[in-house]
Amino acid sequence: MSNKSTFATPALAAxxxxxxxxxxxxxxxxxxxxxxxxxxxxxxxMLEWVLNAYTVAFAGLLLSAxxxxxxxxxxxxxxxxxxxxxxxxxYCGLTGTAMGLICARALQGAGAAAIVTASLSxxxxxxxxxxxxSRAVAxxxxxxxxxxxxxxxxxxxxxxxxxxxxIFLINVPVLLTAMHLCRLTRSEPPRKARAFNPLxxxxxxxxxxxxxxxxxxxxxxxxxxxxxxxxxxxxxxxLAVFVVTEKRRxxxxxxxxxxxxxxxxxxxxxxxxxxxxxxxxxFALSLRFRVLGFGAFETGLALLPLTLCLSGANLIxxxxxxxxxARIPILCGLSLACLGYVGLAAGIGIGGYAxxxxxxxxxxxxxxxxxxxxxxxxxxxxxxALAGIAGGTLTTARQVGGAFGVACYGILLxxxxxxxxxxxxxxxxxxxxxxxxxxxxxxxxALRANxxxxxx
Numbered sequence: 467m468s469n470k471s472t473f474a475t476p477a478l479a480a481x482x483x484x485x486x487x488x489x490x491x492x493x494x495x496x497x498x499x500x501x502x503x504x505x506x507x508x509x510x511x512m513l514e515w516v517l518n519a520y521t522v523a524f525a526g527l528l529l530s531a532x533x534x535x536x537x538x539x540x541x542x543x544x545x546x547x548x549x550x551x552x553x554x555x556x557y558c559g560l561t562g563t564a565m566g567l568i569c570a571r572a573l574q575g576a577g578a579a580a581i582v583t584a585s586l587s588x589x590x591x592x593x594x595x596x597x598x599x600s601r602a603v604a605x606x607x608x609x610x611x612x613x614x615x616x617x618x619x620x621x622x623x624x625x626x627x628x629x630x631x632x633i634f635l636i637n638v639p640v641l642l643t644a645m646h647l648c649r650l651t652r653s654e655p656p657r658k659a660r661a662f663n664p665l666x667x668x669x670x671x672x673x674x675x676x677x678x679x680x681x682x683x684x685x686x687x688x689x690x691x692x693x694x695x696x697x698x699x700x701x702x703x704x705l706a707v708f709v710v711t712e713k714r715r716x717x718x719x720x721x722x723x724x725x726x727x728x729x730x731x732x733x734x735x736x737x738x739x740x741x742x743x744x745x746x747x748x749f750a751l752s753l754r755f756r757v758l759g760f761g762a763f764e765t766g767l768a769l770l771p772l773t774l775c776l777s778g779a780n781l782i783x784x785x786x787x788x789x790x791x792a793r794i795p796i797l798c799g800l801s802l803a804c805l806g807y808v809g810l811a812a813g814i815g816i817g818g819y820a821x822x823x824x825x826x827x828x829x830x831x832x833x834x835x836x837x838x839x840x841x842x843x844x845x846x847x848x849x850x851a852l853a854g855i856a857g858g859t860l861t862t863a864r865q866v867g868g869a870f871g872v873a874c875y876g877i878l879l880x881x882x883x884x885x886x887x888x889x890x891x892x893x894x895x896x897x898x899x900x901x902x903x904x905x906x907x908x909x910x911x912a913l914r915a916n917x918x919x920x921x922x
Contacts, residue, residue: 477592478602480647481585482609484548487637487644488578489610491520491555492868493617493773494633495571496748497765500756501630508564511686514876515568517749518869522678523575525865526671529719529858530663531579540587544648547580552641558634583858588651611780611834615773618752622766666711666719673704674866681873724848724856732905732912733844736800737860738867739905740833743807743898746871747829748772750879750894751822768819772826779831783838792843793913799836800906802828804899811895814888825895837864843913871898 495502499513508516535543554573561567585606593602624632680697687694712718725731748769755765786795809825840860848856878894 475592475602476647476650477588478605480544480644480651481588481602482606483640483644483647484544484581484585485606485610486613487551487640488524488581489613490617490620491574491578491634491637493614493748494621495520496752497618497621497756497762497769498625498630498633499749499753501625501762502564502567505630506562506564506567509686510876510879511682512564512568513753514682514749514872516564516571517745517872518678518682519568519572520575520578521745521865521869521872522671522675523572524578525575525862525869526674527576527579527667528583528862528865529855530667531583532855532858533719534580535583535587540584540591541648541651543580544584544588545645547577547584548641548645548648549577550574551577551581552638552645555634555637555641559631582861588648592651608780611776615776618748618769618773619763619766622761622763625762663711663715663719666708666715669704669707669711670719673701673708674869676701676704678869678873681870682876684877720859721855724859727847728912729847730844730856732909733796733840733847734860734863736796736836736905736909737840737864738870739902740800740803740836741864741867742871742874742901743803744829744833744871745868746875746894746898747807747810749872750875750891751826753879754891769826771823772830775827775830776834779834780838782831783835786835787839787842792839792846795835795839796843796913797906797910799832799834799839800902800909802832803836803902804832804906806830806832807895807899807902811892811899814891814895817888 495516499516502508502516503513506512531543531547551574554570554577557570558567558574561570586603589602589606620636621633624636676697680694680701683691683693683697689695712720751769751772752765755768756762760768783795783799786798806825806827806829809828810822811825813821813825841857844856844860874897875894878897879890
């Protein structure tokens with residue numbers, strides 16, 4: 467199959483466009499936070515939820531979306547997901563309240579979960595041969611990574627030209643095009659009977675949302691406030707119910723065989739840690755630049771050292787995996803991310819934008835290299851029958867890490883004044899260093915144990 471036919475395939479084009487919108491909306495809103503604060507009278511916790519509502523819904527529904535895709539078919543699930551995302555984007559662009567925007571962002575996250583899982587199924591059906599399928603997945607991943615990297619700059623440009631509502635309404639023509647391309651697809655994977663666990667799904671997303679709420683509110687109140695304590699209690703109760711229901715099922719949402727592998731568990735922890743630092747940093751720096759007088763477009767430009775290297779570093783990570791295996795790029799990427807957060811903690815205290823550039827570049831490069839290798843490692847250590855659920859679990863761990871990162875950075879900042887000062891930001895970056903360093907130590911131990919086992 468030629469490169470020309472590969473790019474022209476409607477299934478691949480639809481999958482890429484859908485993933486572009488999903489990835490773009492994960493970062494595009496960051497540069498609009500100051501505008502949203504002024505236009506919607508939103509406090510810091512509300513701004514955190516503008517980001518976290520999307521991430522929590524995305525992470526909480528991702529595994530179940532895979533089961534639904536298998537049951538109803540990839541095309542139907544993709545069209546349903548894009549319809550939900552489109553309607554939510556319109557509501558985001560029209561709402562006049564912070565709570566309305568938060569609810570619409572959660573709906574976007576639900577649509578994103580369906581789009582991502584259905585996109586991969588469309589690619590699998592459109593490219594049955596392993597070689598073309600691998601190239602198609604690489605194109606799909608590159609499109610998503612490029613969109614995520616370009617999010618702050620695109621958001622800043624749209625804000626300067628048309629205001630904050632445009633960053634959501636721009637999704638409409640792209641999604642309409644994606645829906646048309648999906649309808650042109652001729653192949654689809656056969657539908658499979660997959661058991662769906664509505665109780666487990668419900669309590670899982672309530673637990674995740676409650677825990678995120680506790681972290682967000684702790685930054686505005688205290689850990690002893692009734693809201694925080696109540697949210698923690700709900701999260702603990704829902705988590706207990708989830709564990710019980712999973713143990714009683716013959717086909718659990720999270721098969722125990724996955725976490726029987728120390729390598730897979732280490733990959734999930736590393737993915738959590740990387741997104742914890744990255745999403746939290748993007749949230750904090752976007753606010754920091756805006757309150758210091760940067761315009762929306764200038765903020766997007768200021769974040770380029772962080773975002774531009776993502777696509778290039780992804781390619782480097784893929785090359786390293788092919789040459790050395792996954793262990794070296796995972797450990798190198800985590801090490802670079804640690805050094806980057808240390809550099810940011812030092813640079814924020816010295817003052818001046820130039821002192822932040824090396825840290826941003828190093829964090830971006832290290833995170834991209836590690837994430838590429840983590841995906842390869844996670845899929846290589848499980849049985850082929852569990853590959854889909856393994857990939858979904860890793861993505862869920864990363865999204866949960868992103869939500870917790872934004873919430874915990876908010877606690878350490880403590881409000882708008884915390885963004886303007888250097889103490890809270892330095893502590894946030896040092897906390898990210900500790901989280902990523904812990905993942906590095908655990909990952910080195912798990913991956914080394916595997917090498918020693920192979921030698922023996």
